[in-house]
Amino acid sequence: GLPFNSFPAALVTKITDLYAKQIKPGGIVSFFEYKFLPTIRKFFMSSEEAKKYTEVRTVVENFIKKYSFEAESVYLNLPPAVVYFLQI
16 A cells, blocks of 8 residues: 655656556456545645646546546545556
8 A cells, every 4th residue: 555645756766667567467456545635735825736646646547547447435444435447
């Protein structure tokens, strides 16, 4: 469970690129994030923090769009989470 949303965009890009290169074709990567945090978090940030956060979210969302085949919400987790399953 890497906290992608807490890392700089450049580091998240390196990690997701490494996943794509190191996983055998057809291999599956899964990760989770807190379900509502990406939306709520920006309301409590300065404009500079929000800009950096938007950059990170773009990297994460592009990774999800490119490889995701399933996502499952876990509402019994506190806070609720979503688990993404991606096939490289």
